[in-house]
Amino acid sequence: MSIKVRLHPILQKLTGGQEVVEVTGHTTGECLANLESRFPVIKQLIRDKRGQLRRYCEILVNSESTYPNGLTTPVKDGDQIDIVVFFGGG
Amino acid sequence: MLTKNDLTRYERQILYPDFGEEGQKKLKQSHVVVAGLGGLGCSASLYLTCTGIGHVTLIDCDRVELSNLNRQVLHCEEDIGEGKPFSAAQKLAKLNSSIEVIPVFKKITEHNAREIIKGANLVIDGMDNFKTRFIVNKACVAEGIPLIHGGVYGLFGEVTTILPGRTPCLACIFPEVPHEKVSFPVFGVTPALIAILQVTEAIKLLAGFGSLLTGKMLYFNGDTMDFTLCDLVKNQNCKVCGTKEV
Numbered sequence: 001m002s003i004k005v006r007l008h009p010i011l012q013k014l015t016g017g018q019e020v021v022e023v024t025g026h027t028t029g030e031c032l033a034n035l036e037s038r039f040p041v042i043k044q045l046i047r048d049k050r051g052q053l054r055r056y057c058e059i060l061v062n063s064e065s066t067y068p069n070g071l072t073t074p075v076k077d078g079d080q081i082d083i084v085v086f087f088g089g090g
Numbered sequence: 091m092l093t094k095n096d097l098t099r100y101e102r103q104i105l106y107p108d109f110g111e112e113g114q115k116k117l118k119q120s121h122v123v124v125a126g127l128g129g130l131g132c133s134a135s136l137y138l139t140c141t142g143i144g145h146v147t148l149i150d151c152d153r154v155e156l157s158n159l160n161r162q163v164l165h166c167e168e169d170i171g172e173g174k175p176f177s178a179a180q181k182l183a184k185l186n187s188s189i190e191v192i193p194v195f196k197k198i199t200e201h202n203a204r205e206i207i208k209g210a211n212l213v214i215d216g217m218d219n220f221k222t223r224f225i226v227n228k229a230c231v232a233e234g235i236p237l238i239h240g241g242v243y244g245l246f247g248e249v250t251t252i253l254p255g256r257t258p259c260l261a262c263i264f265p266e267v268p269h270e271k272v273s274f275p276v277f278g279v280t281p282a283l284i285a286i287l288q289v290t291e292a293i294k295l296l297a298g299f300g301s302l303l304t305g306k307m308l309y310f311n312g313d314t315m316d317f318t319l320c321d322l323v324k325n326q327n328c329k330v331c332g333t334k335e336v
Contacts (some may be wrong), residue, residue, distance in 0.1 A: 009311040009318060010246050017314070025266050055268035056220070065258075065325040067265040081318055084307070087241030087248050089274040090130040090218035090281065 001077045003031050008085045014041045023081075029058050029071030031081055046083065056086040091116065095188065100142050102331050108248045109172040111184060113297035114142060118189075120296045121145040123210045124225050125198060127174035128160035129241050130282030130288070131216025134192075138175075138214070143296070145190045146182070150174040151197035151204060161278035162207040198222050212295055214288050220268040220277035227260040231331045238291050240284040244275045245312030247284035250322065251291045255332060257304040260333075262325035279332070280312060 005021045012019055021038070025031035036043040048059045053059070059066045059073070060082040066073040075081065093112055102116050121267070122143050124135045127150035139144050154165040156171050162174075169177040175193030182191045199208060199218075203225050206211050213230055215237060217223045223239070228254065230237040234281040240259060252259050289310065294300040307320045326332050 006320070008307045009314075009316065012311075013313065019318075025181050027329075038217065055264070057264045058264055060263075060322070061318075063321040064323040065262055065327075066267065067325060067327060077322075084263065086220065086268060086318060087243045087246060087278050088218070088220045088223070088268065089275075090128045090216050090240070090243040 001026070003075050003077070003079050003081060005031060005081045005083065007058055008083050011042055011045065011083060014045070015039050026074060027071065027083060028061060028066055028073045028075060030088050031075060032071065032083075033061070046085075056088065058084050058086070060084060091115070093188075096142065099182075099186075099188070103141065104209075108299035109293075109297055110129075113299065115188075116297045117142045117293065118144040120211045121147070121209060122231045122292060123147045123149065123213045124216050125149055125213055125222070126140040126209075126216030126218060127139075127164070127178050128158065128216060129242065129276060129278060130285045131214070132162045132164040132178060133282040133285035134214045134216055134240075134288050135178060135182060135252075135284060136185070138150075138292065139186045139189060139191065141289065141293060142186070143189060143292075145192065147192045147194060147210070147276075148175040148178050149183075149196060149198060151195065161276060161281055163278070163282070165174045176198070198225055200225055200228075202315075204233055206207050207235055207310070209232055210235055212238060212292055214292065215239045215241075216285070216286075223260060224267045228330050229252060231259050233320065236295060240281075240287045242274075242276055242284055243278045245277055245280055247280050247310040247312075248307050249284055249287045252308045253269050253304055258322045258324045258326065258330045261330035263307075263322055265325070265329060277312075281314075283310060 023034040164178040179193040211303040
């Protein structure tokens with residue numbers, strides 16, 4: 001079971017420029033945990049102290065929002081997860 | 091109706107085959123609201139003005155500070171303490187006296203957002219915080235007015251064009267308004283570049299040619315000089331533009 005996680009450009013700084021990372025998991029949460037185990041620094045940026053996803057980060061599956069299920073959203077082989085980060089500056 | 095001066099001033103863009111005099115007339119008849127006169131709003135309003143948008147409303151509630159001057163190119167040292175819309179309008183009037191520039195020194199709130207944008211052809215997102223962006227996004231959806239979103243962080247930026255009812259809105263992508271108060275780093279070049287992309291979208295949308303960044307977010311990475319696109323899909327559960335009433 002292979003899922004592709006496409007990283008937002010700002011997160012690619014934390015993966016040495018790697019845009020797509022292949023992970024395993026049955027839910028978006030499991031896939032994210034798999035990603036974070038390989039790139040622990042990503043966790044610091046996208047989660048708060050309680051381990052919740054920060055509100056300026058969102059997870060898309062095949063370009064579609066996972067709201068309101070978020071990290072419990074099921075994924076299947078071949079799916080693509082996008083981690084998007086909202087730039088609030090102007 | 092284009093005047094002789096218009097034909098001379100805009101000659102080089104009128105030459106563009108998909109645009110022509112008809113495109114220029116459409117810009118002249120258009121009304122664009124620039125929400126926020128910071129790094130994005132200054133550069134965006136500069137190019138909206140010189141491209142001949144007939145009516146440009148500038149709205150912001152802040153006054154010019156020294157720390158703004160690395161990126162907010164319409165404000166000068168002598169403007170420190172002045173309301174940003176007035177400072178910006180003054181420069182824009184000198185750049186193009188044939189258009190109407192309307193400064194509005196006001197905070198955008200849930201209560202006045204719809205009134206502020208009512209009747210506009212589109213809104214340019216030049217805001218510097220999450221909360222106001224979501225207020226304006228909701229107002230644009232309610233009024234059916236396109237919103238061209240731009241956002242920046244350091245040397246990174248993003249742009250997408252939101253057509254209410256047809257494309258994902260900001261709340262489709264970010265359902266909960268981020269409450270983090272982030273003091274973000276920014277180089278002046280980043281909002282300038284993103285604002286120019288926003289105005290490029292505005293010109294095409296108003297004149298009716300080309301393809302738009304609808305249903306996709308364009309990311310700019312100034313560290314590596316990469317542009318990437320991320321497809322976005324409308325969220326049927328969206329609290330703002332989903333099946334529920336706004």
